[in-house]
Amino acid sequence: MALKRPKWKPGTVVVLEHVSKVLKDNPLRDPFVRNVAVWLPPQYDEGATRGRGRRFPVLVDLVGFTGSGLSHIAWKNFSENVPERAARLVHEGKMGPAIIVFPDCFTALGGNQYVNSSAIGAYADYLTREIVPFVDLHFRTLASREHRGCFGKSSGGYGAIVHGMKYPQTWGAVADHSGDAYFDFVYHHDWPNTLSELARYRPKKAAPGRYDALKMEKGCDRGVDDGRVKAFLEAVWAKPKLSMAEGHAIMNLCMAATYDPDTSAPNGFRLPFNLETGERIEARWKRWQANDPVNLVGKYRKNLESLRGIYIDCGSRDQYHIHFGTRILSKRLQEAGIRHTYEEFDDTHSDIDYRMDVSLPFLYKSLK
Secondary structure (H helix, E strand, O other): OOOOOOOOOOOEEEEEEEEOOOOOOOOOOOOOEEEEEEEEOHHHHOOOEOOEOOOEOEEEEEOOOOOOHHHHHOOOOOOOOHHHHHHHHHHOOOOOOOEEEEOOOOOOOOOOOOOEEOOOEEHHHHHHHHHHHHHHHHOOEOOOHHHEEEEEEOHHHHHHHHHHHHOOOOOOEEEEEOOOOOHHHHOHHHHHHHHHHHHOOOOOOOOOOOOOHHHHOOOHHHOOOOOHHHHHHHHHHOOOOOOHHHHHHHHHHHHHHHHOEOOOOHHHEOOOEOOOOOOEOHHHHHHHHOOOHHHOOOOOHHHHHHOOEEEEEEEOOOOOOHHHHHHHHHHHHHHOOOOOEEEEEOOOOOOOHHHHHHHHHHHHHHHO
């Protein structure tokens, strides 16, 4: 696909500016005026006159961590961006025409999990209370949850399944590609690396020789920042690029801000590990586990039962071990009697947009 010469109509990408009331005064001071991209299928303008014409189901794309919906409409080498993929799938008859929405939910912490957090912003409300009605207002949508779904990969997959659990009044079907699940595997193992990265910024430098653990850990055993997290964030925000270690560290901090926000704590959130000794703080880790999809199925069983479609997949060699979490999630759904489709494929977590060839037709069939 080095030379892209499709013989079918590509549809139209429209980019609108949206002024958010929900994100105004967000704690990270991220922009509240953002662009929203919308792909209209080739059939959108057929037979339409004076704003009247055929209406279409809507799919909302929730991108992964460090991404923005706008990245999914950009040119892509040796492959397809999402509008190109959708146009091909429609041309091949594998799905019918739908409107696809690409919101921008990037933050100073690298992204978010599409939930409301007092430390990051109300991104669940941003999607359900602002973006959805904004799109319904400006385009000919089938404006009901029976014809509206969301999909995403990684953090976006987490957002999709959690939105299906919590907001069935907005979404009729969801597709979760390699979404974060079973946090004991997905996040837990990487925190030692993050703690080592943050140690470079600790305010009390440890000289070689005798080490006083009680003195050095003072305050850290309660999951509060002793200054190193703030110093780390200020440093990386000033850098022209992040190392891989810094990228993973800011991701874990973003997850802490998502799963354990606390307005009384430094930086607005608590940490699940003692910054100095590395000991897990059980009370804090329980806050993380309370947001783990594998632990939410029972609580949201009725909402999940109301959905018209649930699609989950994951690579069987996912380097973040997410395939174990999606297996457990599927098991919990089975035990609760909730209809869903779960698939695995021989690949990792990286560059798996081709799986949309399965999920987009699934969503369209569920929502048409």
